[in-house]
Amino acid sequence: MTTVDEEDAFEAIVIGGGLAGLSAAYRLAQAGRSVLVVERGASCGAKTFTGGRLYTYSLRELLGERWREAPLQREIDREVISMLTDTEAMNVDTTFADPAGRSYSVLSTPLVAWLAEQCEQAGAEIIPGATVTGLVIRDGVVRGVRMGDEELTSALVIDAEGINPLVFERAGLVRRLAREDVAVGVKYLFKLTEEEVDRRFTTSDRRGTAMLGMGAVTKGLFGGLFLYTNIDSVSLGLVVDSDSWREHGHSLVQTAEDLRQHPAVGRYVAGGELVEYGAHLVYEGNVDTLPQLFGDGWLIAGDAAGFCINRGFTIRGMDYAIASGIAAGETAAAALAAGDVSATRLSAYKARLEGGVLADMAKVRGAHHWMAHTPDLFSTYPALAVGLMRDMFTVDGGPLVPVRSTLTGTVKKVPKKLSTALNLVKGVRSL
Amino acid sequence: MRRMKIDELLSATTFETDEHAPHIVIDPQACRTCPSGRACEISCPAQRYRWDEANEVMTFDHVGCLECGNCRLVCDRLFTGAEGYSWDYPQNGSGVTYQFG
């Protein structure tokens, strides 16, 4: 049995003050445990980056009714899926009557900074501007962290380093992140006024739009665009598969700039002031490459563990970061109370996740592989959709064409129609 | 809409840069025999890598790096930590400092 030592500086140390690490620290502090968060950014939130849509269920679980105080942006009630060719687009645009607070657009830095304050108020300690460089491991048990020459010991360590978990990789506790597992995302943030965002998206009362698009914007490769309305700004980004992009030969920055020039996209941000440009990796979400999630004296949560689902039309990482942080914090608090931080005891963490993120990821097993190997999704289908609409709505004084002929005409223009259709059926089953 | 160059894009973002301590190191000459099709050039979202045709070297500027980690995955030498190539995060809170994230 791996027990708790009185000499330790803290009962628990959390590596990384993002959503996952802070959620874990919050639960530990609430349970009256001494906990330290080490964050490499100058403050919590300085290094975190996201696309911008949070599904709120896990934030509610973390904070109860106080989740409403969190700095969220707009409540999403309008979903747009866009299929794009180089110069044209066809959108499916849906407005829901009662979004019920299920999801909000967010900016990561203020949200994370706010959560850090809640942690401190609950009694957690945070050291920002400090990078964990290694682990203290004694007899195979993780017993603290190293920051350069300095050593801080604890009964237990929670790893929440994010998608590049250098510390745990170097300690051999997780496998090396590989380009096959990730996409790279870039995001522009354009400042407008609240009234202007309302006007461009025909909305009011801090209701917002989420738009995801695929097609020519990724030069036919696996990936897509996202656009989220914030209170007085718009987040516009592009996500591309790291591995296929590498083979492909287009500059990522040029491609992001091409996206901004696309008439169906650029008009939403035109005239806005660019206030930030950033980039980050995002998991494509593969349940089969998840690492070991716990061991003697340690747990791993959030992006560091690989908890993310990218289905093209939804990206979910933040909600799982919070949910896994809660599970890690509660498991750790119970283990500390029992004076037993052995792997056997900490396996309760995985059992908890089996009803949540692990089950979700298992359900979409294969989806990522299918999307990455179905270029038709990013070229043929969008061209088909846009072409059909164009033909239906083109009135130029020529002889009238019935819709049925337009349909067959459009389909005939698309090569490989049979394999396309079969493949689509196969793939949609995995989504 | 007017296209922007990378320097203009990055000037919107806040950096607390340690000019003297590059957190990513490559060997500009050794890059002549790149085994990765110079993937760093097209895959870096901050365009920090540029092939200098005249001198046949890869130039890299760590200032303005967004710390995404993509070059560490697409460059086989950074990936394996070959001699003369290493990837780390900047230390002491320096580097990109998002205001919005």
Ligand SMILES: Cc1cc2nc3c(=O)[nH]c(=O)nc-3n(C[C@H](O)[C@H](O)[C@H](O)COP(=O)(O)OP(=O)(O)OC[C@H]3O[C@@H](n4cnc5c(N)ncnc54)[C@H](O)[C@@H]3O)c2cc1C
């Ligand atoms: C372009 C893009 C779009 C996305 N869109 C969405 C979306 O719309 N909805 C959604 O739910 N998810 C989205 N995601 C995913 C989501 O952003 C992440 O899954 C989530 O933010 C992960 O949170 P985390 O706390 O695990 O990691 P992070 O937020 O990365 O936090 C890790 C923290 O650890 C710190 N750290 C790292 N190493 C060390 C060290 N050695 N020492 C000390 N500190 C360290 C970092 O500085 C950082 O603060 C998107 C991601 C990207 C890149």
Ligand code: SF4
């Ligand atoms: S991919 Fe790596 S080895 Fe090749 S040019 Fe770039 S840095 Fe050099």
Ligand code: SF4
């Ligand atoms: S970490 Fe990202 S932004 Fe920095 S040099 Fe590498 S690819 Fe470019």
